Amino acid sequence: MTDQDKILSEVTQGDYKYGFFSDIETEIIDRGLNEAVIRTISEKKDEPDFMLEFRLDAFRRWQKMKMPDWAYLKIPPIDFQGISYYAAPKKKPELRSLDEVDPELLETFNKLGIPLEEQKHLAGVAVDAVLDSVSVKTTFKEVLAEQGIVFCSFSDAVREHPDLVRKYLGQAVPVADNFFAALNSAVFSDGSFCYIPRGVRCPMELSTYFRINSANTGQFERTLIVADDDSYVSYLEGCTAPMRDENQLHAAVVEIIALNRAEVKYSTVQNWYPGDKNGRGGIYNFVTKRGICRGESSKISWTQVETGSAITWKYPSCILIGNHSVGEFNSVAVTNNHQQADTGSKMIHIGKNTKSTIVSKGISAGKSNNSYRGLVKVMPGAENSRNFSQCDSLLLNDTCGAHTFPYIEVGNKSSIVEHEATTSKIGEDQIFYCNQRGIDTEKAISMIVNGYAKEVLNKLPMEFAVEAQKLLQISLEGSVG
């Protein structure tokens, strides 16, 4: 066993540091899924009729759908009747200040490194924390409200801004878009809603933190972001879960709608529990994320750092309808042990002079499989469109796999689409170069991997970039054989 191998095995045996479980009194409904369950969820949340209709419509369509099997993933059968579709921290009376928040809950978020109160004053980030699919605390709500920004839990939005929700819900991701989106539409319990009014530049980053806590539950949250004309918002999303032996399901939907000249930046650091090193447990992460650049010159950019989950199935997409609109996708996906990831992006060019960029960096270690899958489609009317895609894969040992499945469809002569992909392992000469200069192998690999991912990490907001770099280190230090 060489030094490198030793370091590799040490690191790959590293524990998941967010694996604690908080003993919070939770209200869980019985397992199983049927119309009655959906009515119960809707009732518990005190929703207007249109929401119930939306859910039931989705459920009826979902029943006719089959789980997709085209991804390069081995998905064990999922018993959709064995999951409880609603788990919420027991409802407390309306809270006026943080002192009234359940101390256990606060402790949970402190452990996660998102002290709500502290962050409120220091970091200047508005946080909406979602525990087991229910939004438990939204900070900075008042400050944002002064500018007319709506940032609240989805349930609050349904109650307080039903018109906005009704107008935009399901626009980017229709109810029956795909199997998991339909499931989410039927049973989603909460999530975040954000509306940036015309001409407003959101003064701080908005952030949602998701955590699955209870056993045998799935998390189905839904995020809807609407950026009105000439507005701007940067949105962050983070997620963790406790360590459990069984697999848990996470099927989220994120919808973004950008109107004229609006810009939305959506950044994710996904760190769901990836399962232990034998591939036991872990989150199944089936997420539908889609943004529509509805207005002219609008821009949506997705940035993601994917390090967690046993299975990741996720394709943040942009539909570029408005002329001159821009879509961006930047991703670092790390898989280790028995993790599987099939992730990438879709860019659909419909408007004229639309532009899109895809940068995907995959890093595979252990016995994992990491795939990029993407579609770039230029419709005949999308004159002078431009796309550039780059997908690089880094293999850290001989038992993992890295795969690339791009789809390119071009329907007119004035557009230019370029795609390139490379796969290789970390250069031994680079490691040797570092060793020569007194940098040990572990640090050298960390440096090289960080350098490799830098292009994407640079796109993250500062707070996130730091966290993402740490995550990369935890997942990968020394993992080269």
Added chain:
Amino acid sequence: MESNMSILIENTDVSLKYAAHYNSVKEVLFRNSAEEMNAHRKKALQDFITQGIPTRKNENYKYTNLQPRFSSEFRYIHEREPAEVDLHAVFRCDVPLLDTHLAFLFNGWFYEDNSKIGELPSGVILDSLENVAHNNPGLIRKYASLAQTEDDPLVALNTAFAKDGYFLYVPENTTVELPVQLINFLQAKESAYVTQRNFIYLEEGAHVKVISCDHTLNLNHYLNNSVTEIFAGPNANLEYYTLQNQHNYTTSLNSVFIHQEKDSKVTTLNSSLHGGLIRNNLKFNMDGENAEAFLYGMAFIDRKQHVDNFTQVIHGKPHCMSNQVYKNVLDDESTGAFTGRIHVVRDAQKTNAFQRNNNILLTDKATMQSKPQLIIDADDVKCSHGATVGQIDEEALFYLRARGIDEAKARLMMMNAFAYEVIQQISIEPLRKRINELVDKRLRGEVARCHDCAYNCEC
């Protein structure tokens, strides 16, 4: 929902039609055919029935709709028929100064009077597959071992119907100096469905160049479903050129399977100059260390023509190298597709695998779909793929124009240069020159019809 259902039923219908046809001609298929070939028919048919004629829901045929092509009425040719014309009189190879071992195939059958094969080095066999299967079954014991009927319905259909095609055998350490040229003619009084099955076997150290040309002799509709199995032994060297030049009413479905052993080198080059619907499956299985594979392809299509190239290279052993370059120029309402898969299996270390697909769209109605794929399960590898769809580089165009070359000419120069990257890989000089000329003519729009055909048709 309803339309989906009807597609489903239609598909079953078309597939059933072929299954029913098999049963009705079963006797003819088995008659006069060697045991080696008959042994596979039944299973092949079953595999075909399970898969059916591929629809666009079949991921491998996503961009090529074969349903309407298979729905037409055809006369099926299951027995050797005498050619209506003397092929020697009809055929005039338009590649000047090309000296070859020339053999004809007529509607998928090895021509009876192949008097121009000339003298082959001792031990080399160029004959009809049917003959070899009868007289020397040992030579085709690997028949149908590469072309797996479970994986592709077209292969299954071919294996069920196959009776003849060409057979080429090159013994150990033998070099065939002159290229072997095979002309595949299609001519029937009415629309016809043609099955052709070819087999190339190179022993250790064998060396041969093969040129296969497709031609149509009249304007009837044809559907040609051909399968070629190629075995390259250790240190063997094969160059395999295919020229597709058929009219707009032909459907040409070609599946080529290549098995490579250690130190072998195989180069394939496909040029689609004309054709109605062309689908080329090319599957390499590199099963020995230090094997090298080069895959080149180019297509120049217009009107409503469709070309779909599908390649798959499996790197099964370490230290192999593969390189793919596919280029398409699409005019009018033509549609093109490319799928290229590189699969490096576990422990196939030190693999170098490269792939590139460049496409130029000349009109707004032409479309191109490209699907390059990498599946990599070993780490010490260098693999890359690149795909572009676009136009001629404006800067290069400007460079030429700044030097006094008018725009039309500059464009033509650029297009020729675009194609030349593939053309230059042809090692047979007269052929390279001729193809370069043909491509140039094609790009100028001078040859609107297929090759120098005597029929002044609209295609």
